[in-house]
Amino acid sequence: MKKNYIILSAGILAGAIVLMSSSSGRNDDRTGAPSSNGNCSNCHSGGTQGTTINIGVTEKGTVVPVSSYQAGKTYTVAIVITASGLSPAKGFQSTILDATNSKTGTTANTTGGSRIISANNRDIAVQSSASLTGIWSYEWTAPVNPTGTVTVYAAGIAANGNFGDNGDMGATTSKALTLDASTGVRSNMASKFQVYPNPCGDKLQISGNVSSISVIDLAGRVQEVALTKQVIDTKNLMPGFYFLKWHDGQTSGTVKFQKI
Numbered sequence: 019m020k021k022n023y024i025i026l027s028a029g030i031l032a033g034a035i036v037l038m039s040s041s042s043g044r045n046d047d048r049t050g051a052p053s054s055n056g057n058c059s060n061c062h063s064g065g066t067q068g069t070t071i072n073i074g075v076t077e078k079g080t081v082v083p084v085s086s087y088q089a090g091k092t093y094t095v096a097i098v099i100t101a102s103g104l105s106p107a108k109g110f111q112s113t114i115l116d117a118t119n120s121k122t123g124t125t126a127n128t129t130g131g132s133r134i135i136s137a138n139n140r141d142i143a144v145q146s147s148a149s150l151t152g153i154w155s156y157e158w159t160a161p162v163n164p165t166g167t168v169t170v171y172a173a174g175i176a177a178n179g180n181f182g183d184n185g186d187m188g189a190t191t192s193k194a195l196t197l198d199a200s201t202g203v204r205s206n207m208a209s210k211f212q213v214y215p216n217p218c219g220d221k222l223q224i225s226g227n228v229s230s231i232s233v234i235d236l237a238g239r240v241q242e243v244a245l246t247k248q249v250i251d252t253k254n255l256m257p258g259f260y261f262l263k264w265h266d267g268q269t270s271g272t273v274k275f276q277k278i
């Protein structure tokens with residue numbers, strides 16, 4: 019009875035190892051990200067390949083690296099594994115999460131012999147077969163309504179190609195991308211903001227909803243003016259040129275106007 023039990027467990031274990039086969043890409047989350055199942059080094063070890071893994075992010079269609087992203091834009095995320103020692107078999111996993119460690123944006127168009135799997139409620143890019151070069155990429159489209167900084171996580175190995183998990187060396191890395199809100203809403207407001215009439219008399223109308231304004235003369239002195247709804251009372255300003263600085267809570271700008 020005891021013997022049968024041991025044979026049965028050995029059978030289950032062997033089956034589990036086959037199901038969890040890694041060379042063609044794992045189907046669980048081993049990205050090394052928070053709340054993942056860990057990373058490749060949970061099994062792969064004992065090697066001296068000197069593995070390093072790097073994440074490079076560029077705006078799709080360009081080669082200029084970015085460290086921030088803009089709402090709705092598509093980026094190319096490159097994962098590169100290098101080894102100082104011999105390694106004919108490399109593999110990786112990578113995912114992009116927001117500050118709550120949840121999937122954010124959409125992931126597609128993998129290259130280098132990789133694919134996207136869905137595991138742990140995340141989209142994970144993973145190699146489809148062990149790679150000699152260790153270079154893959156995928157595209158990530160930022161959410162239209164982003165919440166802030168996102169982090170690209172990646173884990174990988176440089177393996178010795180013995181179809182086992184021994185004699186291999188793993189590595190993990192991550193890269194934060196801050197939210198660049200300088201375009202979209204911001205530039206919209208900046209390019210739309212207008213004052214009229216310009217030159218003005220006793221009243222100057224502004225075009226946008228701003229949270230604060232200040233009027234500064236050419237000598238840099240701040241002038242006392244009252245803003246009511248979208249109308250600035252310019253009655254007390256001496257004739258001449260002024261700068262109007264505005265802030266809408268998100269962005270700011272300056273326009274020049276003349277009082278006559």
Ligand code: HEC
Pocket residue numbers: 035038039040041042044048049057058059060061062107108109110111147148149173174175177178179180181182183186
């Ligand atoms: C739960 C244990 C386990 C984890 C975690 C694991 N692997 Fe594996 N991996 C194995 C086993 C067992 C093999 C040998 C059987 C096979 O090829 O599938 C293997 C083989 C491989 C091979 C072929 C290695 C060689 O020398 O031929 C690659 C490549 C690979 N895994 C990539 C990965 C990557 C990348 C990760 C992390 C994202 C990972 N594995 C995580 C167990 C694991």
